[in-house]
Amino acid sequence: MSKPDAVEPATVHNAMNPDETPELRQLYADFEAGHMMPLWTQIGNLMPKHPMPRAVPHIWKWSDLYPLAKRSGDLVPVGRGGERRAIGLGNPGLEGRPYISPTLWCAIQYLGPRETAPEHRHAQNAFRFVIEGEGVWTVVNGDPVRMSRGDLLLTPGWNFHGHQNVTDKPMAWIDGLDIPFSYQNDVGFFEFGSEKLTDITTPQYSRGERLWCHPGLRPLSGLANTVSSPIGAYRWEHTDRALAEQLKLEEEGYPGVLEKGHAAVRFVNPTTGGDIMSTLRAEFHRLRAGAVSAERREVGSRVFQVFEGKGCVVLDGVSRILEKGDLFVIPSWISWSLQAESQFDLFSFSDAPIMERLNFDRTMINGQLS
Amino acid sequence: MSKPDAVEPATVHNAMNPDETPELRQLYADFEAGHMMPLWTQIGNLMPKHPMPRAVPHIWKWSDLYPLAKRSGDLVPVGRGGERRAIGLGNPGLEGRPYISPTLWCAIQYLGPRETAPEHRHAQNAFRFVIEGEGVWTVVNGDPVRMSRGDLLLTPGWNFHGHQNVTDKPMAWIDGLDIPFSYQNDVGFFEFGSEKLTDITTPQYSRGERLWCHPGLRPLSGLANTVSSPIGAYRWEHTDRALAEQLKLEEEGYPGVLEKGHAAVRFVNPTTGGDIMSTLRAEFHRLRAGAVSAERREVGSRVFQVFEGKGCVVLDGVSRILEKGDLFVIPSWISWSLQAESQFDLFSFSDAPIMERLNFDRTMINGQLS
Amino acid sequence: MSKPDAVEPATVHNAMNPDETPELRQLYADFEAGHMMPLWTQIGNLMPKHPMPRAVPHIWKWSDLYPLAKRSGDLVPVGRGGERRAIGLGNPGLEGRPYISPTLWCAIQYLGPRETAPEHRHAQNAFRFVIEGEGVWTVVNGDPVRMSRGDLLLTPGWNFHGHQNVTDKPMAWIDGLDIPFSYQNDVGFFEFGSEKLTDITTPQYSRGERLWCHPGLRPLSGLANTVSSPIGAYRWEHTDRALAEQLKLEEEGYPGVLEKGHAAVRFVNPTTGGDIMSTLRAEFHRLRAGAVSAERREVGSRVFQVFEGKGCVVLDGVSRILEKGDLFVIPSWISWSLQAESQFDLFSFSDAPIMERLNFDRTMINGQLS
Amino acid sequence: MSKPDAVEPATVHNAMNPDETPELRQLYADFEAGHMMPLWTQIGNLMPKHPMPRAVPHIWKWSDLYPLAKRSGDLVPVGRGGERRAIGLGNPGLEGRPYISPTLWCAIQYLGPRETAPEHRHAQNAFRFVIEGEGVWTVVNGDPVRMSRGDLLLTPGWNFHGHQNVTDKPMAWIDGLDIPFSYQNDVGFFEFGSEKLTDITTPQYSRGERLWCHPGLRPLSGLANTVSSPIGAYRWEHTDRALAEQLKLEEEGYPGVLEKGHAAVRFVNPTTGGDIMSTLRAEFHRLRAGAVSAERREVGSRVFQVFEGKGCVVLDGVSRILEKGDLFVIPSWISWSLQAESQFDLFSFSDAPIMERLNFDRTMINGQLS
Known part of the structure; x- marks a missing residue:
């Protein structure tokens, strides 16, 4: 595409900025009453020359996050209703929303010794990544998935899932979800599942891994493509x-x-x-x-x-x-x-x-x- | 997927709601200072049982819209900077944003006799639909497209486009774009083009139509699939x-x-x-x-x-x-x-x-x- | 891909060509008895430097084809069993097979005044193209499709179809199918249908056209993609x-x-x-x-x-x-x-x-x- | 699709079978002279009710194949021109062609101690499967791939490849290719490569495996999809x-x-x-x-x-x-x-x-x- 006669926006005068008159004031008032808003006064903000995110680059130190998560573990029980002891990172540019970006949710989740987070499912896609620790199994649609250091665990949209810590030590990890995107665009569904985990066994490898984690090999019982990966643990x-x-x-x-x-x-x-x-x-x-x-x-x-x-x-x-x-x-x-x-x-x-x-x-x- | 032991959310008590203590207050204060927000206090809002849009159903009467657009035509000139005499419909539920929904922009655009809206391009996708009137040509990447009653006209993302009214009568139509989605997710790019239209001819059919509007026929010069339709006018x-x-x-x-x-x-x-x-x-x-x-x-x-x-x-x-x-x-x-x-x-x-x-x-x- | 040390095949001596000995003769005889054949004696033929088709370029004159088709019309009735008065063009290089190429069948088909070719269906894909004449309707899955000069008519695999000539004049056209490919690779299925056409009306436009031949428009009742075009007549x-x-x-x-x-x-x-x-x-x-x-x-x-x-x-x-x-x-x-x-x-x-x-x-x- | 008034082909009389007359004989002679063939006399053969393969089910005993391959190793040197000591299995129903089916080639290939099969490439797709033995490396586009019992090795179309046996024992395996399909449909290209292997190292794992054989992981340097698998060895x-x-x-x-x-x-x-x-x-x-x-x-x-x-x-x-x-x-x-x-x-x-x-x-x- 050619770019005929291009002009830098910064240097451009807004030609649609007439002197304020009673008629103009009335027009703008009538717009407001009619749930209407002119483009010409807002275009620079709404349609910037390149993305101008309100979200800002920001760093959270693990040395700050983990102690706070631990204190939550001491003070707030995990259970139905609140569902998860997860603390979302809120981008300082996003006005107090628990969004790390306009689309992404990122939280530290903490599960104390012998605790269980009850099962539920939601349209939102989720994963967990384990920076340290072990001892928790997440059960995804009935398939228990061990969580260990360095592992990526998936709970794709509309899969039931809950977590249990089978040890006497706490464990923390990060959760990633598309909650902000889902909330903003009104696409979310949510359903409670079993209060207790539907499978409390603690196998070394999940059934999804046992079927799918063989490089270049696909089970003949799994030839239909799936929207999300059938691998529960990477x-x-x-x-x-x-x-x-x-x-x-x-x-x-x-x-x-x-x-x-x-x-x-x-x-x-x-x-x-x-x-x-x-x-x-x-x-x-x-x-x-x-x-x-x-x-x-x-x-x-x-x-x-x-x-x-x-x-x-x-x-x-x-x-x-x-x-x-x-x-x-x-x-x-x-x-x-x-x-x-x-x-x-x-x-x-x-x-x-x-x-x-x-x-x-x-x-x-x-x-x-x- | 089975639904084990499902519970209605409405009846659920939030078990993660401890009595407020000085320690808890301090924890929540430290969260805030650290740009962190607990999920357990917000989950019902963030992850509703089904979409709970803040946007509301709403009707705008054409008999209200058109006169306001006409008054804009009298009071506000069209030109570079503001770019378009377009008045966005703002959903009453969306707090004064010019969004008809969280994803969609819808505006009435008005172009007076002999007026020209200058060329520009943007990543946002756009179309126009003509409820009445005629006499305007929109020029999309140099291809002049007549706008007539009942027509749908496309200006897909990153195509230069401008409009001219070649008659002595005004014309109004609706614009549809993905501005709210693009703004919310920081995907927009914008570039000014020619102040005057790059082609002021007024052909009955655009070149895109002449190449592509033959049912079931595809030009051999156009075998690569395109992200957006190559048809400028339906x-x-x-x-x-x-x-x-x-x-x-x-x-x-x-x-x-x-x-x-x-x-x-x-x-x-x-x-x-x-x-x-x-x-x-x-x-x-x-x-x-x-x-x-x-x-x-x-x-x-x-x-x-x-x-x-x-x-x-x-x-x-x-x-x-x-x-x-x-x-x-x-x-x-x-x-x-x-x-x-x-x-x-x-x-x-x-x-x-x-x-x-x-x-x-x-x-x-x-x-x-x- | 680089081409290391490439050698022209024409200049290459076959190093795998030992002197004929009794042992070698016995080996080759044992190969034959065991339904085995060495690659090294055949590779040049089987795997040529570039395609070396046995089929040859060839022209059939319409001035020859049409009179022969007409004589068939006089001598051979159309009906169940033979199904069609179609005369396939046989590539002179393909040893008496009725194949215009290794993959393609092309025939002239002739239908006399008031004749009907009975309905059947087959896995093979077919079309007709009309070089001249009119008066025949082909009924495809019950949808009567007028055949006129310059039209392309489809009968995709496994669609029932038959033809009728509703006039007092004969009509001829060409058929194109993938019969050689289907025969060679054993993919064909065939089923007889109604002896008489299932719909003898003669509408100007088929129902498929009425639904699908509007440029850039798709019926909401037809959102599932189809293997073959739903347009019966171009x-x-x-x-x-x-x-x-x-x-x-x-x-x-x-x-x-x-x-x-x-x-x-x-x-x-x-x-x-x-x-x-x-x-x-x-x-x-x-x-x-x-x-x-x-x-x-x-x-x-x-x-x-x-x-x-x-x-x-x-x-x-x-x-x-x-x-x-x-x-x-x-x-x-x-x-x-x-x-x-x-x-x-x-x-x-x-x-x-x-x-x-x-x-x-x-x-x-x-x-x-x- | 309904099946109106279906008739079993076996019971159907061919209605297009007129008494032989001089005119009819002349017509059929003129067809032949004009490289034309009527459908109505051949349709039952060309378009059977279901696939009627000329190929027949057949078993080759490994106890027959291997000794014959070994004798080839003694009598026929491997080298340029013949290219491979591969003996194709010829389906008894396919008239002396070295095709195990109309589309597939299957051969036993034998490489004696210290032998090398020179490099070449062809449009035909190929793989090898190893039933027993070891000691051969196949070099595919310069990447040496060990061949061991139970392994599947790929040489997709247009990849240069050659083989070397680095041991003092012979090795045999089966080759699978689409040679019959390619030959029949005239799609083959062939090019000689290096007489000696372009890489004579004998690594345990090929570079393709080292990049691609990690379940669920894709290198960021390999995000473009490929027509054939990038994995050289399964x-x-x-x-x-x-x-x-x-x-x-x-x-x-x-x-x-x-x-x-x-x-x-x-x-x-x-x-x-x-x-x-x-x-x-x-x-x-x-x-x-x-x-x-x-x-x-x-x-x-x-x-x-x-x-x-x-x-x-x-x-x-x-x-x-x-x-x-x-x-x-x-x-x-x-x-x-x-x-x-x-x-x-x-x-x-x-x-x-x-x-x-x-x-x-x-x-x-x-x-x-x-």
């Missing part, structure tokens, strides 16, 4: 090995890494090769010590959590130091780059499937549209 | 004929209508058979005099404009009378049914492609999930 | 207009034609924008007087019939004169180019959907892979 | 475990097996979840001792090789005993059922992707269309 042992192999291939001089010193995998639905759920993308990134990722801007919002190692992120030109467990959000079109001091492992999730399915995705890498 | 003559044929087939005893006495067509992208644009669906409905449509609930929001005829709509159980030009919005999961007094023609648009692409779509017809 | 009036518009756009300086002086459309399934049937592609080409098309090679086979005008085709370097009604076949990877003496209209069909769906498609234009 | 350890898990799940009372006592997996392309290559499907089946599979008929042809265990197959009603290594072919629409005496492991490949992509697939299970 185990750290696989993620770690996949990332390590990419870096080894790089050392050997072969393709594999995303960019120099930067290995990365996406968690996918094996029935399609696409994202794990309709609204949420999950990835794992590993940078070698000393590696620096390209500067990226993406339409949509993304969250990272440091899994292991030290480094920093440059967000909108400002460098911030990161340690294990730290969480940060990158709102739409905010530039970001990772820098690794040690080997640097980060889990990431985003709303990219929304952007891609609706054809709003754009990416700029080092200042170039890709 | 003409009333075709829409009218398609609807008339459905009703004739019904009279002859053959399939064709959507339901008894109710003909309906969807405007589609001929390269895929799917919706005209990634976020917006457009349809045209015709009911015979006396026909009553089923009661429907849909996830997502929908707008109707009466094109011709008389009837009423039952919105959430309340019947409202409709006349030519009247616009109404149906928020998510609000029940609706149309009743035709005379032959009743209605244009409709919605955010259904968003819901379907993200797998949030659900429809209930006469109380049954379909 | 009318000449639309085809002619689409081609004329492309040439007018070219005159006006706008895109639209396939190449200089060469307009072309593909007949498509409106539910997908893809080919009319799973195995058969149909197109219409129009060249201006004096125009010459690029030299093309395609994987798969293609048939043309001259609809109107004069010109010639260069097949594998040999120019051949063409007149109205003449049919010719282009086997796989044979080069072809059209040259128009007058305005030159040609109908074409091919097995391209097979090649594309199985990723065997390759095209070379003027010696370059495209 | 290892026995994964296949065995996947099958064992299905049977364990069955014992525990959970879904997973295809049918009672019958576990089965399909080898898939992880970028799409679909078949490994455009024309070839590969599966592995395991039956418990005593299990009997349903009686199936499928459109298209399928080959099985017994990997381990004893049992029999009932082919078109005739039971045949099977032992390790035995190969058998099931032509289109021939009924088949497996019966396991011991635990019974079988590799299978077929042309099912062709049938499905062209919508010719039909399956009948225990006499019911599924």
Whole structure:
């Protein structure tokens, strides 16, 4: 598409700004009475030159989050009605809403020794990522799924799920959901399930994994494609090995890494090769010590959590130091780059499937549209 | 999926509601300071049993809208900066935002005699629908498109477009866009184009129509599928004929209508058979005099404009009378049914492609999930 | 893919050609007894450097075909068992099989005054194209479809169909099917239907057309995609207009034609924008007087019939004169180019959907892979 | 689709069979001279009521095949020109062609100690399956792939590939290709590559595996979908475990097996979840001792090789005993059922992707269309 005679918006005078007269005042009053609003006074705000998110880049320190979650464990029982001892991270730019971005919910969830979070289901898609600890099983549509360090666990929309801690130690993890998107667009349904878990066994591997986690193999009993991944748990042992192999291939001089010193995998639905759920993308990134990722801007919002190692992120030109467990959000079109001091492992999730399915995705890498 | 031991939410006590103590107060204060918010106090609002839209069903009378648009024409010049003399309909439930629903923008646009609205482009998808009048050409990426009564005109995302009125009479029409969705999710880009139209000719048919509006025929020069429809104008003559044929087939005893006495067509992208644009669906409905449509609930929001005829709509159980030009919005999961007094023609648009692409779509017809 | 150390096959000695010994003779005899055959003696034939079709380019003159069809009409009654008075064109390279190419069947079918060809259905996909005449209705799954000059009529796999001539004049047309492909790969099913047509009315437009032939419009009663096009008849009036518009756009300086002086459309399934049937592609080409098309090679086979005008085709370097009604076949990877003496209209069909769906498609234009 | 007034073909008299007259004889002679053939005399053969394959069910005993392959190794050197010491299985019904079915090629390939089969590439898709032995690496586009017992190795169309045996023992395996389909439809291209292998290293795992064989994980450097699977080797350890898990799940009372006592997996392309290559499907089946599979008929042809265990197959009603290594072919629409005496492991490949992509697939299970 050619760009005929383009003009920079910043330099443009709004020609639709007549002198205020009684007639004009009356017109605007009549608009208001009639539930109408002129575009011409709002267009710059409503339709900016590029995304101008109200959400801001922000970092939550794990060293702050975990103690607060622990105190909740002491003071607030878990149970029906409140459903989960989950504390949402609220973007400072989003006016007191518990949204880490306009589309994404991210919370730390805490389950004390021997506690159970009752079963329910909802249209909202959800996952859990475990930064540390063990001892909890999440039961998804009756299939008990062990939660261990480094694992990604899915509870896709409309699957019943509850959690139980079978140990004498507490456990915490992060939850990611599309609650803000669902709330904003009025798509949510919710239903209570069993108060107690429907299966209290604690197998090493879930049935979903036993059927689906064989690379390149698909059960003949599962030939219909599914909207969400049938894999309930993406185990750290696989993620770690996949990332390590990419870096080894790089050392050997072969393709594999995303960019120099930067290995990365996406968690996918094996029935399609696409994202794990309709609204949420999950990835794992590993940078070698000393590696620096390209500067990226993406339409949509993304969250990272440091899994292991030290480094920093440059967000909108400002460098911030990161340690294990730290969480940060990158709102739409905010530039970001990772820098690794040690080997640097980060889990990431985003709303990219929304952007891609609706054809709003754009990416700029080092200042170039890709 | 079975529903083990389900409990009605309304009857549920929130077990996570401890007595307020100094420790609890301090915990909640520390949450706030740390940009954190507990789920357990908000879950009922954030994750309702079914969509509980803040947007409300509402009707705007054409007899109110048009005079206000005309007064704008007298008082506010059209031009660069404000860009369009478009007056957005603001849902009374959405707190003063110019959104007819959480996802959709709907405006009446007015162009006076010999006026030109300058060219620009934006990531937001847009269409125009003409309830009456003629004399304006919209130029989309350099292709002049006549706008006449009953026509649906597209300006898909990132296509330059401007309008000119070549007559001595004003013209008004409705605009539909995904501005609220784009604004909320920070996906918008915007660029000014030529101040004057890049092509001021006024052909009867646009070049897009001349290439693409031959039923079942695809130019060999256009074999790559396109994200949005390459048809710039869906003409009333075709829409009218398609609807008339459905009703004739019904009279002859053959399939064709959507339901008894109710003909309906969807405007589609001929390269895929799917919706005209990634976020917006457009349809045209015709009911015979006396026909009553089923009661429907849909996830997502929908707008109707009466094109011709008389009837009423039952919105959430309340019947409202409709006349030519009247616009109404149906928020998510609000029940609706149309009743035709005379032959009743209605244009409709919605955010259904968003819901379907993200797998949030659900429809209930006469109380049954379909 | 790089091409390491490539060697021209023509210059290669077969290193696997040992001197014949009694042991070798015995080995080869044992192979034969065991239903085994060595690759090394056959590879050059089985796996040529590029497609080496046994089928040859060939032209059938309409002036030969029609009189023979007429004589069949005098001598052979039409009826159950033989089913159709269709005379297949047999490629001279294909050893007496009634195949115009390895995948395609092409026949002239002749129906005398007041004759009826009984109903049946088969897995094979079929179409008819009418070079001249009128007066026959084909009934497809109970929907009577008028057959007139320039029309393309579909009878997709497993649809019941029969024909009747309601006039006192005979009519002939061409049939295209995937019979050779179906026979070779053992995919065919066949079932007799009604001896008399299930609907003997003779409407101007079929019900399929009345529902589906409105450009860019899809009935809400037909939202499920279909394997084959729901349009039973692609009318000449639309085809002619689409081609004329492309040439007018070219005159006006706008895109639209396939190449200089060469307009072309593909007949498509409106539910997908893809080919009319799973195995058969149909197109219409129009060249201006004096125009010459690029030299093309395609994987798969293609048939043309001259609809109107004069010109010639260069097949594998040999120019051949063409007149109205003449049919010719282009086997796989044979080069072809059209040259128009007058305005030159040609109908074409091919097995391209097979090649594309199985990723065997390759095209070379003027010696370059495209 | 209703079936109006259906008639059984067997009982039908061919009404188009006039008495032979001089005129008729002349007509048929003129047809022949004009390269034309009437449908009415051939329709029963060309368009049977259901697939009537000329190919027949047939079993090749491994105890016959292997010794013959070994003798070839002694008598025929491997090298350029003949390219491969592969001996194709020729279906007894297919008149001396080296085709195991109309679409499929199956051969035993034998590589002596320290031998190398030179590199080449072709449009035809190929795989190898290893019933016993080890010591050979196949190099696919420069990536060396170990071949070991139970492994499935891919060389998709247009990938350069050669093989080397790095041991002092011979090795044999089976090759599966779409040579008959490609030959019949004239889609083949072929190119010689390096005479010596481009990489003679012998790594435990190929680079393709190291990038792609992590369940549910996709490298960010590999986000573009590929026509064929990027996995060069599907290892026995994964296949065995996947099958064992299905049977364990069955014992525990959970879904997973295809049918009672019958576990089965399909080898898939992880970028799409679909078949490994455009024309070839590969599966592995395991039956418990005593299990009997349903009686199936499928459109298209399928080959099985017994990997381990004893049992029999009932082919078109005739039971045949099977032992390790035995190969058998099931032509289109021939009924088949497996019966396991011991635990019974079988590799299978077929042309099912062709049938499905062209919508010719039909399956009948225990006499019911599924």
